[in-house]
Amino acid sequence: MNVYKRIYREIKKYQTIVIARHIGADPDALGSTLGLKDVILNTFPNKKVYTVGTPASKHKYIGQLDTFDESMYNNSLLIVLDTPDIKRVDGVDPLKFSKKIKIDHHPLVDKYCDIEVIDTSSSSASQLILELVFSTKLKLNKSGAEKLFTGIVGDTNRFLFYYSSYRTFYLVSRLLKETNIDITKVYESMYLKSIEDKKLQSYIVNNIKITDYSLGYIMINQDILDELNTDVATITNIVNDLTYIKEMVAWVIFAYDKANNNIRASIRSRGPIINEIASKYNGGGHIYASGARLDNFDEALKMVEDLNDVCKTYLDKI
Numbered sequence: 001m002n003v004y005k006r007i008y009r010e011i012k013k014y015q016t017i018v019i020a021r022h023i024g025a026d027p028d029a030l031g032s033t034l035g036l037k038d039v040i041l042n043t044f045p046n047k048k049v050y051t052v053g054t055p056a057s058k059h060k061y062i063g064q065l066d067t068f069d070e071s072m073y074n075n076s077l078l079i080v081l082d083t084p085d086i087k088r089v090d091g092v093d094p095l096k097f098s099k100k101i102k103i104d105h106h107p108l109v110d111k112y113c114d115i116e117v118i119d120t121s122s123s124s125a126s127q128l129i130l131e132l133v134f135s136t137k138l139k140l141n142k143s144g145a146e147k148l149f150t151g152i153v154g155d156t157n158r159f160l161f162y163y164s165s166y167r168t169f170y171l172v173s174r175l176l177k178e179t180n181i182d183i184t185k186v187y188e189s190m191y192l193k194s195i196e197d198k199k200l201q202s203y204i205v206n207n208i209k210i211t212d213y214s215l216g217y218i219m220i221n222q223d224i225l226d227e228l229n230t231d232v233a234t235i236t237n238i239v240n241d242l243t244y245i246k247e248m249v250a251w252v253i254f255a256y257d258k259a260n261n262n263i264r265a266s267i268r269s270r271g272p273i274i275n276e277i278a279s280k281y282n283g284g285g286h287i288y289a290s291g292a293r294l295d296n297f298d299e300a301l302k303m304v305e306d307l308n309d310v311c312k313t314y315l316d317k318i
């Protein structure tokens with residue numbers, strides 16, 4: 001039987017369903033989990049469906065999360081989306097559920113569920129949920145469609161990245177035809193920025209260093225964060241706004257994370273493969289989009305050297 005049909009059968013069977021995703025929620029993690037919840041409730045109005053994990057205030061437009069309590073471990077189905085490693089599942093211990101399903105588009109890290117759909121050719125977890133919906137009797141509604149669209153747009157950076165495939169456009173086209181959502185409303189919720197946010201972007205552009213091999217890097221310590229009146233999550237996220245700068249083939253923002261007393265690195269690339277370097281420094285991710293955690297800025301400098309080597313190898317080949 002087709003794996004989506006098997007998943008549908010489990011969804012149909014369970015009265016209570018808990019949907020989880022990775023820590024550090026992004027639009028795809030939230031859009032896929034909240035979108036799936038909407039779709040399940042639209043199809044089976046009497047079920048109890050909970051989306052769990054720590055909320056992220058800047059993405060609260062996507063929807064409200066539920067509070068998890070221990071009683072939910074009993075007799076419920078767990079569906080984990082967008083999360084390759086068990087230690088990054090937010091808010092629940094997957095092993096305490098008797099039935100578990102994982103749907104993900106990252107390369108496999110841990111196998112921790114009974115049914116696992118891993119498709120690294122998919123742009124996003126939200127795209128896989130859309131595929132699940134269109135392959136089964138699950139019924140898409142407008143609010144679910146908005147959330148899934150948000151997730152796809154988030155992970156593809158508005159269909160910019162290479163993994164926006166014909167499948168992505170096909171599924172999105174069908175979504176738009178069936179639900180007629182207002183995409184400009186979605187884009188405004190996602191991309192409207194204050195002038196202060198744009199000034200942060202200018203700070204990065206004005207201060208980023210570029211090596212001879214087209215690696216861009218910048219180190220942000222606590223003093224700079226205070227001076228800019230921002231936080232580690234906001235500043236490292238600017239990495240997504242630097243995609244088409246001619247002088248850089250890969251770029252990384254390092255920033256001090258006070259809460260964890262370490263350095264967060266956000267890395268992007270438009271050619272060199274960067275996730276192997278990220279894994280070397282306590283991180284990981286996609287080939288062109290990764291993150292890592294470092295002990296201090298000296299270690300960050302070593303990572304700069306490693307990334308620079310990767311850029312050099314890449315430039316030598318093209």
Ligand SMILES: [Mn+2]
Pocket residue numbers: 028029082105124125155
């Ligand atoms: Mn994702």
